[in-house]
Amino acid sequence: MRGETAEGRRGTSWPVGWRRLALADAGTWLSGGTPATSNAAYWGGDIPWISGASMKDFHIKDSDRRVTQLGAKNGSRLVDKGTTLFLVRGMSLKSEFRIGVTEREVAFGQDCKAVIPREGIDPYFLAYAIKVRTPEILRMVEETSHGTGRLDTARLQELEIGIPTMAEQRRIIAAHAAFERRIVGLRGVLRKLRVAEEALAANALDQERIGRWERVRLDAVASVAAGVTLGSEPVGNGTVELPYLRVANVLDGRIDTTEVKTVRILQSRYERFALQKGDLLLTEGGDLDKLGRGAVWDGRLEECLHQNHVFRVRCGERTLPDFLALYTSSPEGRAYFQSVGKQTTNLASINSTQVKQMPIPVPPREEQERIMGAIRTIRYRQASMERQIAKLRTVQQGVVEDLLSGAERLPAA
Template sequence: MSEGADADAVEEPPKGWVRASLSDVASVRLGRQRSPKDHEGESMRPYMRAANVGWEGLQLDDVKHMNFSDEEAEKYRLHVGDIVLNEASGSPNEVGKPALWNGEIDNCCFQNTLIRVRCEAGEPRFFLHLLRFEAMRGSFGRSARGVGVRHLGAAALAQWPISLPPAPEQRRIADALEARLARVDKLVSALDRTRQRLAAIRRAILLDLVPDCDAWPADWEATTTAGAGEVELGRARHPDWHDGPEMHPYLRVANVFEDRIDTSDVMEMDFSGIFDRYRLEPGDILLNEGQSPHLVGRPAMYRGNPPNVAFTNSLLRFRASPNVLPEWALLVFRRHLHAGRFMREVRITTSIAHLSAKRLKSVEFPVPPLDQQKRLLALAERCFSTVDEAERRADRAATHIAVLRRALLADAFAGRLVPQDPADEPSEKLLKRVRAQREAAEAERKAARRAARKATAGKRKPPQGDANSAAPPPPRTPTDAAVTGEQTALFLEFSS
């Protein structure tokens, strides 16, 4: 059994259920590998890849095509009721994420970033929810192998242990789950709308406290970011600096969120002779230099944790002048982020948007008198404290919803969601029927192959009495056998 199975997956199944592997009731296949030579051809067909599989189902707004021969298309074509799962991901929490194929696109195939599960008996919706449950609770991610990109593998998935209910109960479980999960999804949608309203309120507060430049009060100094402080790009990373005599922690774009620095994953590299140049001081503002376009310039203040830390060139550092409070600078940059001001300065390379130090320096920056900066910051703190508390409540609600969803799924696959029916055919009989069907299909394939070989051999055999047919070879002698390496039986007589 797979190492990915959790302790709660091995509790005793209910009466009528049976322990099995996924391959006992479904065929499991890895998709077809992509190759540059298949980008064009006479048999271009649509195919699914990992990017098309989301937690809420299939995402079909960006479907790619590649060349499949007729034989390949037959092998990799998706059928209604097939389940496709992410075979690999850089995030363990995304490994094994599944979706159900309902024939949305004709003659669609799948690529090797996906694994296909085709149920041979039972209810595909039941297996979809079962596999989603395993992915959501991280079982697939823990079982996956690899550094950087984690791979589940079709062989590991085929041997995944399951508790199999009778087929009628599978349908009852799927129906009950979908009814209950629909209500949970409504809660999620309501929570999403609440978050959107809170984000709109936060944006409105920022735009009200720091208006557009044509609405700045007359006593505010109108300058640029360069006029309000110093801007510097962080140090580039290099494999040669992974070890060295002056190892120091550094922050990168993955650590910097809006008004928050995440210190759960801080890396180190060698800063021999140059650490002082890139050392952060409390009050420094860090902005994302490279990100997706709407997140470029996302700012946070360094407040001294972790200590003695530097920053890389995925970040820009702003160090305020004496007449600019660091908190005010953070407020201005947050305003520019939400107003889309930084997006007007970005340049996109290989799908990553960049905000260079030069372009950041030219962005407008208001500098009110210090007493007004303090007053506006106090007002911002009061306004944001209400929004922050509402967001904390939304986070707690999201946690409760996630717990509720997982509890529903756990009850479903432990046999506690719907009652068992003694009249249902036991799962053991279902497995026997699948085995019998597979054996019959295999026997039929073998018979077809034998017939094909016989037909081919018949075509090769020359007609009897054909003058052009080859004469039979002469009898082999021991000398001949020695040349060819064959063994020859020698008949010896022994006198008594």
């Protein structure tokens, strides 16, 4: 232990009675490993093997990959229930810090570290105390020569946390759990709304209904264009630097603008590559089953371009963009892209001609409006639910951070 009370981070002081503790002293630190994959006797058992790919939940209890007792003893590491486990290497470390607590005996790989808390520290309290420092921890992450993130364990161990009595630790854990229960409830509602949307979409595009509608080539009702090609960029007068959407930004049913890159183009070419609200964006390449994934651009960025690996589909008067998006993402729409996609060793791709030639159903505009009206209502409710969850997460973060620093105290029961 390093003293009964002390000044914490950002110049604040932990309350009297709290202990200041470096993470290095918070428990026993353990490294993991991977049993030889060539030895069948090591794999296929009943012990979850936790890696960066499988550690997605705070409550760690299962994995797609499992090892035998023999495998756990030959190349991996076993830990019991109540161990704090976190990721120290991987691509995800560039943007998130994965941490959780084991809820059963597990083995874990070399991309993770484990801390078995010392007496007087609850594993959930320890995990929350570390997790709340995520922004600080992510700044410690270094990029390796392979492009993955690596967290320097020695630097992490230097972080100091405040440790209250076990009774207060449990009150803080209970406060966190109360937020989690509310969030889990909202997520349950969100899942039901998504199921309802899928049912509406399937009903709207059932084969009997589609069979009654006129079919035309996509380029008969919309224009299709590729975007700006990256490479040598123009310089000097008459150029402009603008954000652009790449394949990573165009997901299945939504556009992610968390990280948007920029490109410099000639001002005279702006209109050619500029996006407009209502443009349907479809990806050119990727895994075969993801060809032509896309979403409708909502115009959230006033000026934005698209890369040449993202097709822009601009609808005319006969077709609603979100109805066209509904069809291109349907099983029939995906089947078309898969049938025409060119498969290489690792990726598949489609070209603009194939997109233009896609046969699409074109019901009367009024019928498209009726179909999309019900689906838009469901989507609006989903968006509202997602905002509630995000807001609750923000409140939870602030409350728990105050409790972990001692800035706020919970009364004893």
